[in-house]
Amino acid sequence: MLQSPKFKQRGLNCEPLVCKLKKALYGLKQAPRAWFQKLREFLVATKFEISKVDSSLFILRPGAQLLYVLVYVDDIIITGNDSQAIDQFVTQLNAQFSLKDLGKLSYFLGIEVQYTSEGMFLSQTKYIRDLLHKVSMDRSNGLPTPMVTNCHMSAAEGSHVEDEHYYKSIVCALQYVVITRPGIAYSANKVCQFMHKPLDLHFKAVKRILRYLQGTLSYGLKFTRASKFLLERYSDASWGSDVDDRGLISGFCVFLGGNSIYWSSKKQQVVFRSTAEAEYRSVAHIAAEMVWIRSLLTELCIPVSTKGLIWCDSSAAIAVAGNPVMHSKFKHVELDVFFVRIKWQLGCFKSAMFLVPTRLWIY
Template identity: 60%
Template sequence: MNCGLQWVFRLKRHSDGTIARYKGRLVVKGYLQEAGIDFHETFSPVVKPTTIRVVLALAHSGQNLVCRLKKALYGLKQAPRAWGAAVCPCIRDDIIVTGNHQGSIDAFVTSLDTQFSLKDLGPLNYFLGVEVEHTTDGIFLSQRKYIQDLLKQACMDQAKGSPTPMTTSTNLSQHVGSAIENESDYRSIVGALQYVVITRPDITFAINKVCQFMHRPLDQHFKAVKRILRYLQSTMKYGLHFTTTISLDLVGFSDANWGTDVDDRRSTTGFCVFLGGNSVAWGTKKQHVVSRSTAEAEYHSLAHTATEVVWLVSLLSKLHIAPSKKATIWCDNSGAVAVSANPVLHSKFKHVELDLFFVREKITVGKLDVGHVPTQDQVADIFTKPLSASLFTKFHSSLNVVTRREQKAVIKQLEAY
């Protein structure tokens, strides 16, 4: 008899591939449910990866935070919470409990355990495919096992490596190329690659680009995906290194690549934000409108970065953390920097009026500053276009994407500004 339920059995493994435990779960067959009858809510809040990175960066920034991993055995669906000195980011049923006072952490866990059955998995070292390794001056986040499994799934585990995830001559279009038979394979691999971006900001632009062709992938798009996989094959030991720092300044970099999409001539926004010299937020996004100038495209990107910085300031305030000084966003377009604080130039930017007033308001009330950075020091350049091997290596090192053996100091560019 079909009761709408099914047992799912899995092997949970450690980061080295050894068996951690046998797991069985009774799940509901979602495709048999009817809205309003079998369920009412279709949205379950899940913590943003940026929040996890912020918490881990704070835990190794002189805040004396202690991280432990808990697992809720049933019923936990809440978004991240802060309780006294304890912070609780939740991802499905995995909970990272952290705080600077052991007594508050113990009290929080005891209170939570009265409502949900918890299992103590010990100090944070492996969660949801992310490996956490403690170093002499911070922590190292990587997804080596996840990448290995993905390469095996794509039959690319023996492929020759490549120095960059995308060549500088790559110019993908939805109209150039031949149809492929295995469209589902393309979507499956690209979907899995999106998860790697959690600890690998260096592949963000390439992943964003191939994601734009999920509806109808062509052979040229699949070729670009294989290039990304070959790059991961050669950089499997790379990960995100958070260094110990006392300063908790927020510094953002904003960039745009004007009109580069050959299909609709929209521009690409790229940004990254550092907390105390550690990269905690980044992204690549195709802009929603066609920009009529480089300055306009840059200003759209600047407004997007400002939104992310303002959100991070709000998150830090909820965690009772105050940055030591006003947040700063660096942009390499002098026109966009000038108009952000100069109302005289307003008439030249009426077509971006909402973004104009949003950024200017944040500057006026003292929440952030906008400054000019030379193009050769624009870290966000890696999020807007394919780069040469030398530039790519320079910028991904600035993002603290390194190997386990490399111990990087605080980003040199941030010290200069």
């Protein structure tokens, strides 16, 4: 580190001195915010627009050209439809900030990117291997599923684990794996519910997830070109499945052109009085996500002309969304969930019912 201006001193032989670093700038809590503010000011001055749905996304639209800049602290992804414009912007950015151009995107925040003739493939093989090595399970036998179907974990059954911090560190790492592994979304959410007081049965469930990852290291997300650009959502809910408080566990998965782009599995804090109400709440949540995704696609200049399609396995939830007469049976439901009916009437989306023998797809 160079000495600050007006405070420069020289040694005995008049050689220039430097400061000894005691704490890195990234150790300060305000450092990432200050850096992002400076970068944002530069991008805005360069005619970039800040996305309304994601503050870390910047969009430049000079005529027919498109340029996207996605920022995560000091890691930046730059893409667009003109390679020459991308190179010019990288040069301009390098003149303002000292950066390192890593070339074509291949590794970003633990996510590996592979390009194929059909599209691209995202995985976290290295991240998962490091996690398995950290917990000494890199030589364990793999399992075909992350959780058994009849697993009902409780906060009162089992003995207390010795090292709570060890349990929490593994579960937090599993939450990051969900980025490219939607198949463990439900099981990872389930073990996260007991981080305040983990028991041995919960730790066994975590080990099963790790053994599943050990046997499926090559799994990931595959994105391919699609002839039909359709936005679809699959929604489901498990009413009263929590043995402790009978809370609702809802899950959904969003597909764009047949490619999975968004998914979630979450335990709701409200206890519902019926299956129809639980399913309708899940549909309301996914309808809100639908509005957000369509707004993002519009900002990315990717218009979705067709109506979004919501798949739900509850005929009662579909009837409530499309039939105003059913309102009398749902007076106890909060008013905000009825925006689904408004969006339906405005023609923002349509729904369909799918029949499944079980609800294993959520796992």
